[in-house]
Amino acid sequence: MAGLESKVPNPRKADLQKLRSELAKEVESLGKTLKRPSEDIGGDKVWVGRNARAWHRELEGRHRKLGEQVGKLLPLLDAAIHGEPEHVPAAEARSYGSSA
Structure with missing residues (x-):
């Protein structure tokens, strides 16, 4: 009956996407840190x-x-996001929320 459990948006994927968005802003700033x-x-x-x-x-x-090290971060997050399903069972989402 596990297949009948309702699916919800994947909170881990949402967190990774939020992290990526925030990191993208920081990458630009970090890239300029030593330039001036x-x-x-x-x-x-x-x-x-x-x-x-x-x-x-x-x-x-x-x-x-x-720059080289920072440049590796976004592709790593992109791969992690790509590997996450859009929806997960509700129990898995609840479990993620309690472990975060």
């Missing part, structure tokens, strides 16, 4: 010389790595 300081240092606006160039290279590397 890197441009300022690299553009000789705030600091010049050998040490400034070394710091600029370090900052550029960190900016690139941050």
